[in-house]
Amino acid sequence: MTGATNQFISVSPEELKFQFELEKQSYCDLKVTNSTESYVAFKVKTTSPKKYFVRPNTGVIHPWDSCFIRVTLQAQKEYPSDMQCKDKFLLQSTIVNSDADELPPDTFNKDSGRNVEECKLRVVYISPHSSPGHSEDVFKQSSDGNSSQAVQRARDERDALFRQTQQLQQELDVLKRQKRRRSDAGFSLKFALLVGLIGLMAGFLFKLLMSSPSTETVDV
Numbered sequence: 001m002t003g004a005t006n007q008f009i010s011v012s013p014e015e016l017k018f019q020f021e022l023e024k025q026s027y028c029d030l031k032v033t034n035s036t037e038s039y040v041a042f043k044v045k046t047t048s049p050k051k052y053f054v055r056p057n058t059g060v061i062h063p064w065d066s067c068f069i070r071v072t073l074q075a076q077k078e079y080p081s082d083m084q085c086k087d088k089f090l091l092q093s094t095i096v097n098s099d100a101d102e103l104p105p106d107t108f109n110k111d112s113g114r115n116v117e118e119c120k121l122r123v124v125y126i127s128p129h130s131s132p133g134h135s136e137d138v139f140k141q142s143s144d145g146n147s148s149q150a151v152q153r154a155r156d157e158r159d160a161l162f163r164q165t166q167q168l169q170q171e172l173d174v175l176k177r178q179k180r181r182r183s184d185a186g187f188s189l190k191f192a193l194l195v196g197l198i199g200l201m202a203g204f205l206f207k208l209l210m211s212s213p214s215t216e217t218v219d220v
Contacts, residue, residue, distance in 0.1 A: 006117040008040050008093040009033060009061070016089060018073045020080075020125040026073045030091075030121075033066040038095045043108050044069060045090040051076075052087075060099040080125065089121040 005011070010033045018026040034040045043058045053072040061067050071089070092108045094116045106112045 005035075006093065006119060008036055008095065008117045009042065009091070009119070010035055011091060011119050011121065014121065015124050016071055016121050017124045017126055019128055020073075020076070020083065021128055022077065022079065023075050025075050028071050028073075030069040030071065031066055032061065032069060032091070034061040034063055036095070037063045039063065039097065039099055040093050041096045041103055041107055043092045044071075045092070046087065047089075048087045050074075058103065060096060060103070062099060083125050083127060085123045085125050087123040089123070091119040091121065093117045093119075 012031045012033075013028075016028045016030070018028055020026065032042060039060050039062060041058070041060045044054045046052050046054070051074055053074060055070055055072075056067075057069075059067060094108060094114050096103070096107065107114070108116050110116050
């Protein structure tokens with residue numbers, strides 16, 4: 001079955017659209033919704049597995065629930081001819097008994113008698129300098145989701161950086177206090193040694209003066 005809907009799941013958007021730029025990654029999020037009262041397992045396949053990174057590429061969706069699949073286009077070194085892409089994705093789905101962490105190897109094997117539904121998704125590359133149009137309207141919902149996620153990531157990174165800056169400032173203040181205490185202790189020790197040395201020298205000089213023989217004058 002072609003398209004973005006079958007009796008088990010619905011997929012949005014109907015196409016995988018990537019903003020194509022050389023030496024840069026690009027991603028597209030798919031929302032997969034379970035349209036049944038049963039657990040549905042899914043698996044993502046592509047005709048070009050080395051070009052794309054899919055997470056999660058397999059999983060189980062609870063009844064009437066949904067999940068997001070992020071497909072990342074790896075950084076490319078050259079533009080495709082006429083910005084046309086022949087890559088395709090296949091999203092398989094089937095009913096399972098539970099949301100087990102590990103699916104049996106034959107989960108998506110049609111030869112075992114399972115009812116496996118399939119959704120085929122094509123890939124579209126968008127130039128970063130392309131003008132707004134109908135294609136952007138079709139992808140608006142996913143783009144809004146991506147923008148919200150990007151804003152949230154920026155906020156999280158800002159908060160983490162602020163906390164790290166505060167921690168570094170606190171550590172710096174502690175080091176300054178420790179250095180000041182060591183400096184004060186060093187000054188007190190030097191001062192005590194200097195005072196002690198002066199006292200020893202004064203005592204030695206006084207003792208030397210007291211022990212020297214007195215001289216008498218003799219009249220001739």
